[in-house]
Amino acid sequence: MGLVVLGIMYLRRFANIAKPFSLAVALIAFSLQAAGRSYRSINPALVSRAEQVTGDRFTVVTTTPLGVTVFARTTPRVDLLNAIDRGFADLFAVAQRHGYRNRLRFSDYTVFIGRADRTKDSSGRYSPDIAVPAQQYAGSDYDQGGFIYAAGMVLAFNPCAFVIAEHDRDLGRVSNVVRYEGEHLILYYNDRALYERTADHSRGGGHPILQ
Numbered sequence: 001m002g003l004v005v006l007g008i009m010y011l012r013r014f015a016n017i018a019k020p021f022s023l024a025v026a027l028i029a030f031s032l033q034a035a036g037r038s039y040r041s042i043n044p045a046l047v048s049r050a051e052q053v054t055g056d057r058f059t060v061v062t063t064t065p066l067g068v069t070v071f072a073r074t075t076p077r078v079d080l081l082n083a084i085d086r087g088f089a090d091l092f093a094v095a096q097r098h099g100y101r102n103r104l105r106f107s108d109y110t111v112f113i114g115r116a117d118r119t120k121d122s123s124g125r126y127s128p129d130i131a132v133p134a135q136q137y138a139g140s141d142y143d144q145g146g147f148i149y150a151a152g153m154v155l156a157f158n159p160c161a162f163v164i165a166e167h168d169r170d171l172g173r174v175s176n177v178v179r180y181e182g183e184h185l186i187l188y189y190n191d192r193a194l195y196e197r198t199a200d201h202s203r204g205g206g207h208p209i210l211q
């Protein structure tokens with residue numbers, strides 16, 4: 001984005017000796033392309049995996065005020081970014097109480113915000129969730145016919161990444177989902193045995209895992 005600003009300032013100063021409009025368009029196009037390259041270059045395999053799981057295109061990348069990397073389809077609202085930070089703050093606090101030391105920085109995490117495949121649960125309550133392949137949940141109570149609805153899903157361990165659904169309200173739920181998905185990643189790096197016992201909810205158990 002810095003490029004765009006520079007380009008426009010440059011054009012203002014030299015407006016009468018250039019063709020300002022066409023040059024401005026060229027500069028802006030160049031700048032957007034550069035931005036597009038840089039966000040994909042963060043981790044192209046991770047972005048591809050997230051897009052494959054969700055069927056979404058993540059064209060926006062930003063960071064929360066406390067430093068979590070966020071990919072989204074449209075620019076996320078600031079209060080949503082703050083809700084993500086609150087979820088991680090709660091998670092890190094409980095992790096520290098357990099004496100965990102690894103992956104306790106906001107910048108260790110990447111969150112994808114995908115399109116919700118449903119916005120209400122079976123009882124009619126606001127519950128934006130994403131549909132993901134059933135896999136080990138096939139035939140369980142969660143199975144909707146080859147897929148399950150999940151509030152969030154871990155995508156990668158290095159970097160630590162998961163996906164949640166877009167919310168336009170109930171941002172406390174966003175904080176909870178972040179805290180819960182983050183639990184799996186914190187456990188993976190701090191208590192592998194507990195991670196193994198709790199990673200697969202089709203065998204029972206839910207969240208929070210850490211009290």
Ligand SMILES: [Zn+2]
Binds near residue numbers: 180199201
């Ligand atoms: Zn879980």
